[in-house]
Amino acid sequence: MKLEKSIELYTKGKKNLVGAVNSPVRAFKSVGGVPIFIDKAKGSKIYDVDGNEYVDMVLSYGPMILGHRNSVVEKTIKKYLKRGYTFGASTKGEIILAKMVCDVFPGMDKVRFVNSGTEAVLSAIRLARAYTGKNKIIKFAGCYHGHSDSLLVAAGSGLATLSIPGSKGVPDEAVKNTLIAEFNNIKSVERHLKKDDVAAIIIEPIAGNMGVIQPSSKFIKELNELAKANDVLLIADEVMTGFRSKFGGAQELLGFQADITCLGKVVGGGFPVGAYGARNEIMEMVAPLGDMYQAGTLSGNPIAMACGIATLKELKKQDPYSDFEKTAAFLEREMKTAAKENGVDLQVNRFGSMINPFFTKTRVVDFKTAQTSDTDKFKTFFWKMMENGVFLPPSQFESWFLATAMTKRDIYKVRSAIQVAMKAVAD
Numbered sequence: 001m002k003l004e005k006s007i008e009l010y011t012k013g014k015k016n017l018v019g020a021v022n023s024p025v026r027a028f029k030s031v032g033g034v035p036i037f038i039d040k041a042k043g044s045k046i047y048d049v050d051g052n053e054y055v056d057m058v059l060s061y062g063p064m065i066l067g068h069r070n071s072v073v074e075k076t077i078k079k080y081l082k083r084g085y086t087f088g089a090s091t092k093g094e095i096i097l098a099k100m101v102c103d104v105f106p107g108m109d110k111v112r113f114v115n116s117g118t119e120a121v122l123s124a125i126r127l128a129r130a131y132t133g134k135n136k137i138i139k140f141a142g143c144y145h146g147h148s149d150s151l152l153v154a155a156g157s158g159l160a161t162l163s164i165p166g167s168k169g170v171p172d173e174a175v176k177n178t179l180i181a182e183f184n185n186i187k188s189v190e191r192h193l194k195k196d197d198v199a200a201i202i203i204e205p206i207a208g209n210m211g212v213i214q215p216s217s218k219f220i221k222e223l224n225e226l227a228k229a230n231d232v233l234l235i236a237d238e239v240m241t242g243f244r245s246k247f248g249g250a251q252e253l254l255g256f257q258a259d260i261t262c263l264g265k266v267v268g269g270g271f272p273v274g275a276y277g278a279r280n281e282i283m284e285m286v287a288p289l290g291d292m293y294q295a296g297t298l299s300g301n302p303i304a305m306a307c308g309i310a311t312l313k314e315l316k317k318q319d320p321y322s323d324f325e326k327t328a329a330f331l332e333r334e335m336k337t338a339a340k341e342n343g344v345d346l347q348v349n350r351f352g353s354m355i356n357p358f359f360t361k362t363r364v365v366d367f368k369t370a371q372t373s374d375t376d377k378f379k380t381f382f383w384k385m386m387e388n389g390v391f392l393p394p395s396q397f398e399s400w401f402l403a404t405a406m407t408k409r410d411i412y413k414v415r416s417a418i419q420v421a422m423k424a425v426a427d
């Protein structure tokens with residue numbers, strides 16, 4: 001596999017960029033070797049600067065659900081680029097996207113657009129505290145909610161990949177109100193709810209940042225009941241799952257309604273957009289209607305709104321969710337068959353268009369069991385997949401994603417790569 005130009009850029013990049021990247025997972029630290037540098041992408045394919053072509057299952061960690069440069073979306077972006085890039089005043093696009101989002105999530109009467117998933121979640125936490133007058137937050141080990149101080153505890157993928165328990169620079173006071181529960185373990189939530197002062201429970205309803213982990217339906221049902229019974233707000237972090245698990249996100253798929261919903265990734269179609277929304281009485285706490293302050297120079301950016309609107313319209317039209325399910329089921333079968341043939345211990349977790357393997361005998365239901373995966377085996381698997389033309393997230397603890405642009409041919413290419421990679425794991 002030729003990587004000379006990536007190596008050259010990596011060497012140059014390290015001078016003025018930290019680790020030559022702008023987000024740690026891109027450094028390929030847990031899989032070793034040199035991170036690839038991307039030249040371009042189109043549809044289901046992504047190309048690095050050395051001209052290697054890959055079927056893209058990273059999809060920018062989720063946003064590119066239609067694949068790259070969908071023609072309808074691109075046409076819309078070009079049209080809006082001609083009108084200016086940012087105005088510091090409101091535009092019609094914000095109203096259109098807000099209505100589209102609120103129509104899809106029944107728990108949302110109003111929404112506020114921000115620039116990232118991190119911003120959406122940290123604002124949602126501030127809002128929950130403002131609304132309830134309480135301070136403590138329950139989060140689940142292994143769930144990632146962005147890099148704001150109070151949520152960088154037991155935060156899954158990025159930290160787990162680098163084996164960092166939390167982050168330096170986060171003062172104890174910033175996390176003293178963050179209580180950690182175990183995913184799929186309702187008793188661990190009940191224990192924390194005995195304390196008063198709990199404002200909210202925040203969850204990735206389908207976890208994607210410790211690898212993919214499905215919630216049991218009993219767990220989700222009981223979590224909703226517990227939140228209501230204790231006057232605690234339930235925050236669904238659907239930054240990854242919104243418009244991906246189903247058009248109405250994990251909430252539609254799992255059949256529940258959160259008090260506050262956080263969105264990101266797909267809602268901006270590849271531009272920096274995050275959002276948080278809730279029913280009127282909660283959202284009316286937010287400035288300028290209320291006293292909870294939150295703002296942003298580029299929030300509701302007109303190009304980003306146009307891209308989000310076009311992406312959601314196209315996604316709704318294509319309605320890919322049952323196809324995603326079939327493709328993910330196919331990949332699960334193929335991975336399990338290849339593992340069996342090669343005597344490799346393997347679990348495959350998937351939900352909707354999110355899927356990933358764990359190299360372990362143990363059934364993976366939470367962060368602890370996710371960490372039983374043999375990350376050396378993942379490393380071997382990862383590089384063989386790359387050599388065979390499939391771009392995967394360079395971490396055991398990230399989900400792979402599907403896009404509507406993926407063809408049968410792409411899927412068969414992924415299958416062939418899996419067969420080679422699983423054999424390499426066994427050798």
Ligand code: PLP
Pocket residue numbers: 061116117118119121144145146147204208209237238239240264265274
């Ligand atoms: N919440 C979840 C569930 C995520 O997966 C992520 C990012 O991967 C975030 C929040 C943070 O989003 P961003 O990286 O856009 O800040």
